[in-house]
Amino acid sequence: MATESSKRGIWNTRIGFIFAAAGSAVGLGNIWRFPYVAGEGGGGAFLIIYLICIAFICVPYLFAELSLGRHHQRNPVGAIKAITGPSGWLAVGGLCIVAGLMILSYYSVVAGWAIGYVAKDVIAPNTPFEEFIASPGLVITLLAIFMGLTLYIVAGGVQQGIERWAKILMPLLFVLMLFVILRSVTLEGASEGIAFFLKPDFSEVGFETIMVALGQAFFSLSLGMGAMITYGSYLPKRENILSSGGYVAVFDTSIAILAGFMIFPAIFALGFSPDEGPALVFVILPEVFAQMYLGGLIGVIFFLLLSVGALTSSISLLEVVVSYFIDEKKWSRKKSVYTIGIIAFILAIPTALSQGAVGFLSDMSYIFGDDGLFGQNDFLGVLDFFFGSLFLAFGAFFISIFVGWVWGAHYAAEEIQQGSTFSGNLMKFWIFMLRYICPIFIIVVIIGMFLDII
Numbered sequence: 001m002a003t004e005s006s007k008r009g010i011w012n013t014r015i016g017f018i019f020a021a022a023g024s025a026v027g028l029g030n031i032w033r034f035p036y037v038a039g040e041g042g043g044g045a046f047l048i049i050y051l052i053c054i055a056f057i058c059v060p061y062l063f064a065e066l067s068l069g070r071h072h073q074r075n076p077v078g079a080i081k082a083i084t085g086p087s088g089w090l091a092v093g094g095l096c097i098v099a100g101l102m103i104l105s106y107y108s109v110v111a112g113w114a115i116g117y118v119a120k121d122v123i124a125p126n127t128p129f130e131e132f133i134a135s136p137g138l139v140i141t142l143l144a145i146f147m148g149l150t151l152y153i154v155a156g157g158v159q160q161g162i163e164r165w166a167k168i169l170m171p172l173l174f175v176l177m178l179f180v181i182l183r184s185v186t187l188e189g190a191s192e193g194i195a196f197f198l199k200p201d202f203s204e205v206g207f208e209t210i211m212v213a214l215g216q217a218f219f220s221l222s223l224g225m226g227a228m229i230t231y232g233s234y235l236p237k238r239e240n241i242l243s244s245g246g247y248v249a250v251f252d253t254s255i256a257i258l259a260g261f262m263i264f265p266a267i268f269a270l271g272f273s274p275d276e277g278p279a280l281v282f283v284i285l286p287e288v289f290a291q292m293y294l295g296g297l298i299g300v301i302f303f304l305l306l307s308v309g310a311l312t313s314s315i316s317l318l319e320v321v322v323s324y325f326i327d328e329k330k331w332s333r334k335k336s337v338y339t340i341g342i343i344a345f346i347l348a349i350p351t352a353l354s355q356g357a358v359g360f361l362s363d364m365s366y367i368f369g370d371d372g373l374f375g376q377n378d379f380l381g382v383l384d385f386f387f388g389s390l391f392l393a394f395g396a397f398f399i400s401i402f403v404g405w406v407w408g409a410h411y412a413a414e415e416i417q418q419g420s421t422f423s424g425n426l427m428k429f430w431i432f433m434l435r436y437i438c439p440i441f442i443i444v445v446i447i448g449m450f451l452d453i454i
């Protein structure tokens with residue numbers, strides 16, 4: 001076992017794993033996606049539902065993914081195969097690989113915008129956001145740069161690549177956000193935004209809001225598509241899955257909440273509306289920076305750190321797919337990285353062109369009608385809803401059933417016990433959550449949402 005794991009790569013230090021997993025979790029999901037879905041979902045009410053989903057569904061489920069990965073030290077497909085042999089359950093692992101590839105494709109497009117905003121004053125000064133993202137040459141170049149960086153790091157392997165970067169840059173992002181919040185909440189009129197974010201109004205909440213909150217919780221913690229199975233597979237047996245996983249969840253959730261405090265006060269103070277959709281942070285934050293001392297510089301650093309946050313997430317998306325080809329198809333790391341990277345890049349092109357550059361990708365009402373698919377009518381929005389919310393919820397549904405019932409929650413609990421104090425009532429509670437609450441809650445929300453729209 002030891003030689004096998006050292007061949008596959010293993011986290012160097014405990015703190016290295018925590019930062020790498022937190023790096024996977026913290027990214028565009030927290031800073032770009034959370035504020036806009038929370039804004040569309042009604043602010044405070046959304047926040048409460050989101051926090052409930054994190055605490056009662058995602059955290060117990062996170063331990064299931066980590067233990068499944070660490071048990072046989074395999075990618076999602078391999079981990080399932082090691083337990084059931086050839087079986088229909090392998091399709092669930094296959095879904096993870098597909099979701100990884102698809103999320104990577106559109107994620108890299110948005111990450112490209114973030115990179116573009118680092119140098120915006122140089123490459124496209126005074127260009128409004130809508131025009132910026134509708135310029136085909138620009139967005140595809142930025143996409144290529146971001147994808148290239150992702151490939152470069154993943155090709156470097158687990159310790160040298162992923163771990164080393166995440167450790168330095170994540171704490172920096174945290175500190176910078178505190179500065180931006182300070183400015184945001186002291187803008188005149190900010191208190192209305194704080195109230196919007198903290199005072200819940202449940203009158204508009206339906207299954208769709210709960211679905212989006214649940215989907216966002218999975219997306220933000222990188223769950224439902226095997227990223228944490230894969231990262232768990234590099235975790236040594238002596239490590240404490242409970243506390244490491246707990247830190248990751250707390251860190252990720254804090255960054256999302258901080259992003260809310262960064263954005264909502266500014267939205268109200270500057271007279272914008274919280275339901276601007278995916279453009280939200282790219283439009284609002286530059287306005288906040290403009291009101292800050294040394295704002296130009298702060299903007300550059302902020303978008304740089306956001307790009308890094310995106311990078312530590314995209315490497316985990318790619319790593320899921322790559323680890324599958326390394327373990328199961330015996331490809332070399334380099335061959336896997338570059339083959340998959342090129343495929344992901346090609347898949348990303350329609351998304352890159354879906355923000356105004358190409359008409360039939362930017363407005364797909366000819367398929368989804370005027371209301372769109374859950375309000376989304378451009379290719380990016382459609383992919384993000386389909387893979388970034390729905391697929392992850394389905395993935396988590398099947399994986400929680402797999403770990404809870406097919407592999408057996410007691411085996412998973414034994415795996416967790418290696419390295420943690422996990423017994424008695426706590427363990428019983430976890431098993432109950434994993435076997436009953438997670439799958440039932442997820443499926444009720446999905447069905448409720450579909451019934452709501454019929």
Ligand code: PHE
Nearest residue numbers: 025027028029030219220222
């Ligand atoms: N959690 C990442 C973010 O918040 C995105 C992600 C989703 C990464 C799924 C891996 C798997 O940006």
